Amino acid sequence: MKFVSVSSLQPGMVLGRDIVSPSQSFMLKRGVTLNDEYIDYLEQKGYLGAYITDKDNLDIEPEEPIDIKTLSQSVSAVKESNVGELLNSAKQIVADISKLKQLSIDLLDLRSFDEYTYRHSVNVAVYAVAVAKSMGLTDEELEQIALAGICHDLGKQKIPSDIINKPGQLSDEEYKEIKNHPQYGYDILKDNREIPSTVRQAVLFHHENENGSGYPMGKTGQETSLITKILHVVDVYDALISKRPYKHPYTPYDAFEYLMGGRDILFNGKVVDAMRKVIPTYPIATDVQLSTGEMAVVSAHTNDPLRPVVRIVGTNYDMDLSKPEFENIAITQSNISNNIFTGKVDELNEKRQSVKSKKIDIMLVDDSIVSLQTTTVALENDNYNLIALQSGLAAINYIKTKGVPDLIIMDIEMPTLDGIATVTAIREMGYSDLPIIILTSNTHKETILKCISVHAKDYILKPVRPVYLRERVAVALNASQER
Ligand SMILES: [Fe+2]
Ligand SMILES: [Fe+2]
Structure with a gap:
């Protein structure tokens, strides 16, 4: 079978896998032929796509990570916050994952x-168990x-729920909530003796970052358990690849780019590495485009998460991209979230545009033109007005004469006035809450301490991955994808 995004579904296609809403209110069985009505429904409800039976790929069959019964039991346990049922579901999820032939979570939810x-x-839970198992937890x-x-x-x-599902940027109060x-x-869990304290702690700290910049308490990686660290990384991953009323989904590739960008800053590096082995960048049965221009379907994994075995569309030919003879062929695009931005998401995004009538001013300060260009290209977006300046003095002058931007991205090493001194001066002008991201190649502990002392919102290392920079800017603007 093959995964087809919702906008590419056609009447007459045959479902290769059940689509079930866990509340059982909606169900399309494997073998059902799609018609316009079904396709419209899937689009309206915000489904990503469907697995379709495809004669060239009959043997490509990703394993269900958990049984449908486990899924629906777990969902109702969460809905009802029923502790007994939550405990049973946790056991069942572990049992199901232990039965997998290959420890790889391929199916798109x-x-x-x-x-x-x-x-x-x-x-x-499923991702976390798979990662934990691969790391040898008991x-x-x-x-x-x-x-x-x-x-x-x-x-x-x-x-x-209107805060949870709000299209666009949250207000400071909403974000605080x-x-x-x-x-x-x-x-909710605190007084329940059946819930181990390790679990309660993990729930409390699942948004804490390695460098202490997370919430609610600003705990660092030294203060949180491995269980908490795994939970944190897989939580961000699932939020990024999800389609939400306020955002498009990231592809797994881009989600991993973000995790790699935040390796050992926000996320535990060992956890990120373990995760890449069990959660595929290119899941089985999804489309990819190759640098040769050919389209292919991922048919199996190899030891290299970026170079799977792929089957060229319209042929029976499997190409193992991890083999040296194919080293010149690259995957240029993964089509999981390509062309799926239709229907409800587009409507909601339009709403989101109209909510934001004003563009967001982002000031970029860096003495290197190359660096300024890289940052500009990474952030180019219809909603942002980018102001690129080459010195701290220029930044201060700009603020004095033209007003303050919504966000500043500041380099540290600059001649005359360095980044820290510039930020200090801006703070002294009365802009104590203005979000400022420090972007530097300097990793000295002292530098980090200085960033903290001037209340920098974030600290990003050069060279920066574009996906990482974009998402950190969104986080600083309360418009994060991973709320
Ligand atoms: Fe959360
Ligand atoms: Fe979450």
């Missing part, structure tokens, strides 16, 4: 917008991490 929070929780720990996964966002049930959800979740 087919969920609608309505089910996001519940399905997200189950996905996080069965008892696997059950704990499964439980932490399905419970991690329980606190979101206390937050109004979102940031309370780990504490709310912890409070």
